[in-house]
Amino acid sequence: MPSEILHITERSLWEAARESGAYTLSTRGRTLAEEGFIHCSSRQQLPAVAAFLYGSYAGPDELVVLVIDPDRLDVPLRYEAPEPGSEEFPHVYGPIPAAAVVDVEAWEPGPPRS
Template sequence: MSEQPFILHLTERSLWDAARERGAYEMSTRGRTLQEEGFIHCSSREQLPKVGAFLYGSYDGPDELVVLVIDPALLGVPLKYEAPEPGGEEFPHVYGPVPVAAVVDVEPWS
């Protein structure tokens, strides 16, 4: 298993289901792809409630939301911890597609 803590990504179940069929997950954040953003936004367990409220606070879509639990050791692409602004809180950013095999669990989001 990974020596780094797992990182998390909140998404819609249908997007995860489609990624499982393709073998890799390529959505960066709500409504934006990896290709558009340049990386996939992730968070720590502690950051997730704030991120969820920010991105999906008003969500009333037809899909349930799920949390992808990602093992950094299984990514095979760069992972960088970066702050949105200098001196700000650092978030994990995945610079490439997340292989389905790197997702070690999928949790429901309430």
């Protein structure tokens, strides 16, 4: 299992989740209850995911990347492809405990970091 998985979101949404103890948004504009899981990515997948979801985002909030320790999750983590034969992405099947988020990074678009 990788040492980290990532999720991009708006800072205010993360701050609210931190106060409540768990993060429950699946992706931009969709909740865990609506989607059934929380979309995450690897460090290499993040730039493409961010571009797809946020493009030239000009919202009121700064975008942040939640760095999640899979070993701190108390719900299933599965790697799944959106369609057969395509790249697999990490999906978290339940709320992400705030304690599983080990770092919060400001999102800075650019090439993938190694």
